[in-house]
Amino acid sequence: MQRNNRVRGKMRELFSLREREVPGLTGSEALGALLLESSLPPAVFEEYLDGLLEKNREREVSGYRARLLLAGSASDELGLVREIEDVGGLVVTDALCYGTRAFWDLPEMDGDPIHAMAEAYLKNLYCARMYDDYPHRLSFVIDAVRRAGVDGAVLVYNKFCDLHGVENVSLRTDLEKEGIPVLVLEKEYGAGADIGRIRTRVQAFLERIGG
Amino acid sequence: VRGMASLAQQEIPGLFDRAYAIFNLVKTLPDDISDEELAGLLHVLPADIRSTLASIMHRRHRRAGISYLKMLATWIDEAYHAKERGEKLLMGTFNYLPEFIHAFRGAVLLTSEVITTLGVVALAGQGERYWDYAMGLGIPDFLCSANTIALGSVLTGGDFVPDGIVQTAPGACDANSKIHEFVAREYGIPQFFIEKPNYADRRGREQYQRNFQVCVGQLEDFIGEKLDEGNLREVVQRANRCTELYYELWDLHKLVPCPVPNIFSLFTYSVRFTMWGREEGVRLLSAMVDTVKEILERGDYVAPERARTVWTYLPYFFDFSGFFNWLEEQGIVYMTDVLMTCFPSIIDTTDMDSMISGLAESAWNMPMTRQMGGDSMLVRWLDDIVYCVNDLGANAAVYCGHHSCKQTWSVVSAVRNEIQKRAGVPTLVLQGDSWIRRMTPMSVLQEEISSFVDNVIARRPRGARRKAE
Numbered sequence: 236m237q238r239n240n241r242v243r244g245k246m247r248e249l250f251s252l253r254e255r256e257v258p259g260l261t262g263s264e265a266l267g268a269l270l271l272e273s274s275l276p277p278a279v280f281e282e283y284l285d286g287l288l289e290k291n292r293e294r295e296v297s298g299y300r301a302r303l304l305l306a307g308s309a310s311d312e313l314g315l316v317r318e319i320e321d322v323g324g325l326v327v328t329d330a331l332c333y334g335t336r337a338f339w340d341l342p343e344m345d346g347d348p349i350h351a352m353a354e355a356y357l358k359n360l361y362c363a364r365m366y367d368d369y370p371h372r373l374s375f376v377i378d379a380v381r382r383a384g385v386d387g388a389v390l391v392y393n394k395f396c397d398l399h400g401v402e403n404v405s406l407r408t409d410l411e412k413e414g415i416p417v418l419v420l421e422k423e424y425g426a427g428a429d430i431g432r433i434r435t436r437v438q439a440f441l442e443r444i445g446g
Numbered sequence: 447v448r449g450m451a452s453l454a455q456q457e458i459p460g461l462f463d464r465a466y467a468i469f470n471l472v473k474t475l476p477d478d479i480s481d482e483e484l485a486g487l488l489h490v491l492p493a494d495i496r497s498t499l500a501s502i503m504h505r506r507h508r509r510a511g512i513s514y515l516k517m518l519a520t521w522i523d524e525a526y527h528a529k530e531r532g533e534k535l536l537m538g539t540f541n542y543l544p545e546f547i548h549a550f551r552g553a554v555l556l557t558s559e560v561i562t563t564l565g566v567v568a569l570a571g572q573g574e575r576y577w578d579y580a581m582g583l584g585i586p587d588f589l590c591s592a593n594t595i596a597l598g599s600v601l602t603g604g605d606f607v608p609d610g611i612v613q614t615a616p617g618a619c620d621a622n623s624k625i626h627e628f629v630a631r632e633y634g635i636p637q638f639f640i641e642k643p644n645y646a647d648r649r650g651r652e653q654y655q656r657n658f659q660v661c662v663g664q665l666e667d668f669i670g671e672k673l674d675e676g677n678l679r680e681v682v683q684r685a686n687r688c689t690e691l692y693y694e695l696w697d698l699h700k701l702v703p704c705p706v707p708n709i710f711s712l713f714t715y716s717v718r719f720t721m722w723g724r725e726e727g728v729r730l731l732s733a734m735v736d737t738v739k740e741i742l743e744r745g746d747y748v749a750p751e752r753a754r755t756v757w758t759y760l761p762y763f764f765d766f767s768g769f770f771n772w773l774e775e776q777g778i779v780y781m782t783d784v785l786m787t788c789f790p791s792i793i794d795t796t797d798m799d800s801m802i803s804g805l806a807e808s809a810w811n812m813p814m815t816r817q818m819g820g821d822s823m824l825v826r827w828l829d830d831i832v833y834c835v836n837d838l839g840a841n842a843a844v845y846c847g848h849h850s851c852k853q854t855w856s857v858v859s860a861v862r863n864e865i866q867k868r869a870g871v872p873t874l875v876l877q878g879d880s881w882i883r884r885m886t887p888m889s890v891l892q893e894e895i896s897s898f899v900d901n902v903i904a905r906r907p908r909g910a911r912r913k914a915e
Contacts, residue, residue: 366616366627367637392586395852400586401624405631407584419584 236348238277243338245284246272249291250335253327254383258296262305262326263316269333270311299325300441304380304415306330306406307391308399308424315426315433319389322438328383330376336361339375363398372402373409380415387416387444389437393424416444460605461565461576461596462556466526468495468568469519477512481505498567501766506746507707510733514713517726518564525606528554534669537600537608537629539593539615539622540785541812541819545685545723546805547612549678552671556608557719558626561596563763566881572764576602577882585628590621590850591881597629610668611637612661614809618642618819621850638664640809642819646826651810658806675798682793682801685723685808689790691731692718698738699781699838703751705742708770708780710734712761715785715813752777753903756840758831758861758873759784759847759854760880768888778899781838785813787830814853824857828864835869842903843869844895847877849885874898 249268252259268287272280300323305316311333316326329335342355361372380388388410392399400421407417418440426433479487484503488496502511528535533552538544540559547555565573573595580598581587599605611630615622616639630637640661643650666672695714699706713734721727741747755773760783762769773780788811793804810816817827835843843865845858854861862873876894878886 363624364616364620366613366623366639367630369627369631395588397586397589397620397624397852400588401628404584405628421586 236342236352237344238281240341240344242272242277242281242284243341245281245288246338247335247341249284249288250328250339252288252291252294253296253325256384258302258325258327259291259294261296261320262303262329263313263320264291265326265329266311266313266316266333269337270313273333296325299323301325301386301444302327302384304328304330304376304383304385304388305334305391306376306379306388307403307420308393308396309333310391310426312426314430315391315422318426318430318434319437322434323441324387324389324437326389327385328379330361330372330379332362335379336375363402369402369405373406376406376410377413380410380413385415387418387440389418389420389440391420391422391426394421416440460602461569461573461599462522462526462561462605464569465561465564466522469515469522469564472515472519473523475512475515477509479503479508479512484508492570494570494572495568497765497767501709501769501771504707504709504771506741506748507710507734507737510710510713510730510737513730513733514716517721517730518560518716520726521560521720522564525554525556529609534609535606536610536612537626538612539619539626540719541614541618541809541815542612543614543722543805543809543812544718544720545681546809548723549673549681550665550669550671551674551677553665553669555612555720556606558593558596558622560716560719561599562592562594562881565595565599566764567766572883573599574882574884580625585625588621588850588852589625590619590848591879592848593622593625595881597625600629601632607633608635610635612665613637613639614642614812614815614819616641616819617644618814618817619851619853621852636668638668642810642815644821646820650820654810655803655806658809659802662802673798675801678798678801679795681723682795682804684725684728685790686792686795687728688717688722688731689792691728691735692790694735695731695738696782696838698735698742701742702754702839703747704754704779704781705738705747706779706781707737707741708774709766710738711780711782711786712763712766712770715788718785718788718790718812748774749777751779753842753899754779754781754838754840755842755844756781756831756834756838757783758827758843758845758865759851762846762878762880762888762891764881764883765888768892772888772892773895776896776899778895781840782834784817784827784830787834788813788816818853823853824860827854827857828861828868831861832865832868835865835871840869840871841906842871842899843873844898845873845875846880847875848880849877850879872898872902874902 250265253265303324303326305326309332340359342351361375390403390406392403403419407419410417488500533554536553536555538555538557540557544555547553576595576598579602580594611626613626638661640657643653717727717730790808794800817830865873878891
């Protein structure tokens with residue numbers, strides 16, 4: 236648990252690099268690291284992560300049109316994020332389960348480890364499946380928006396995902412109240428199926444927000 | 447959203463208010479109405495309502511039909527005037543136990559799916575405008591029309607606003623849970639959950655009993671009334687009477703030819719979702735049993751029996767005549783569906799604990815909570831359907847394909863194959879929306895059902911149905 240917590244702390248540092256005013260990392264690179272984390276043994280991944288942090292601390296990503304937040308349904312799709320970034324929308328932060336939701340809040344390590352783990356699971360549930368907990372989820376998204384100074388938010392939901400489909404209606408209205416322009420994107424789980432439509436909609440959104 | 451709502455309020459009268467106005471007229475109907483009077487009434491009604499009334503008031507079961515309409519009229523009336531009387535108006539999901547709320551003197555339960563159905567069957571335009579309004583807000587089109595129509599109406603701001611929402615849908619139906627949560631958020635009203643654990647063993651059942659107990663306390667605080675043991679006992683005793691009548695009707699379905707009118711499944715679960723535990727519910731179920739016995743005695747069948755069907759999920763609600771009556775005219779018996787499969791038990795009325803425990807058990811067995819809300823989307827649903835097919839002597843199964851139901855669509859192929867293996871009957875898989883006629887018109891559904899019965903069921907040699915293993 237201590238090692239995993241240490242890795243989570245480093246992931247937080249890595250993801251923070253892309254939230255900087257001059258980002259050190261793209262959204263697709265950050266997601267790539269997270270996907271590796273979910274596949275590799277922690278010790279191997281930690282070594283790789285140290286190298287990645289070292290490599291990107293001083294790096295400066297440029298050439299994008301707008302800074303975006305990506306939130307919504309499970310999106311472990313590198314291709315989707317790459318497409319969004321290819322047309323100029325740099326994903327500088329997120330509120331995804333394959334993203335910051337997985338590690339942003341670190342479990343408390345005091346006391347009984349089983350109890351600590353149960354606490355960590357129950358306190359860090361940002362999934363729309365948890366009914367009556369919307370304010371908690373909204374504040375997580377708003378915090379990310381403010382930290383990363385985004386120009387707009389892309390809220391995705393997989394076709395037939397009731398949970399995020401409905402949740403995004405509330406998120407959209409609440410983010411717009413905060414002055415954040417929002418694009419709501421319905422997609423297949425496997426966004427490549429209609430990537431042309433998604434590209435067009437992201438391009439139009441970037442034009443709308445002046446990127 | 448609320449900004450849009452205030453605009454809409456000026457243009458769209460609410461579904462519930464409109465249904466109240468219609469059902470207010472029902473109170474004036476005599477308990478007996480002649481064919482001639484009914485023909486005159488149907489003549490002046492809009493087509494959407496005509497189909498409903500012609501089906502409910504069919505000559506074979508007119509007395510039960512009038513009792514059904516009057517029961518619903520009372521239910522609507524109580525909800526409509528609840529706030530004036532200082533009672534809490536609770537909006538609930540279809541799998542919420544109405545008898546639990548009836549036991550409180552200061553609360554009234556309004557079931558979302560029943561309101562939708564009333565709107566669809568009783569109003570010109572069938573409630574589609576409320577669905578469209580919800581879509582206009584950005585609600586996804588794959589949500590369930592069963593609740594989104596009623597809640598779309600609430601969201602317009604031109605309809606009633608409940609004081610609280612009572613929920614047993616998480617797990618059993620995500621679409622339902624999420625749209626109710628959305629309404630709660632929009633209006634800042636509290637929700638009260640009875641969540642079913644993911645496991646159905648003893649540990650899961652004990653946890654559910656505790657969850658139910660917690661909800662009793664939460665509602666007592668919210669309503670401002672301690673659940674009274676005497677009042678609860680009266681309600682539970684009437685619920686027990688409903689249970690006895692439910693099984694009497696169930697057994698009558700087994701007769702060949704089946705004397706139970708097709709629409710009686712709908713009547714039965716209308717009671718289950720509204721007036722179970724009330725005198726009005728007992729009255730309707732008694733009238734239904736009497737009616738079936740009269741049909742049996744008179745040998746009053748609409749057509750020779752050609753198919754005995756178990757509907758594995760839902761019927762279609764948007765055209766009662768085109769569905770229930772038409773099936774009867776084709777000799778196709780509609781025996782039961784998933785909403786009927788709540789298998790209630792007689793509750794021990796000894797003391798408060800035994801009654802609360804019995805209510806929790808009933809809540810566990812409410813449709814979809816029992817089948818889908820738990821450890822598997824497939825296993826319990828399949829077990830129940832196979833039981834229904836075997837117990838009622840059905841020779842076919844039909845899945846309506848209600849488009850939003852991810853729970854059932856996700857496993858329908860496996861269920862179809864297993865029904866064939868375990869009960870020896872084929873399943874017709876249709877596609878449509880049970881509450882919205884735009885998806886698949888009734889004429890298309892009729893054509894598909896006809897082809898299935900003509901080519902698959904009616905041509906099977908006698909004894910072709912394999913005995914269940």
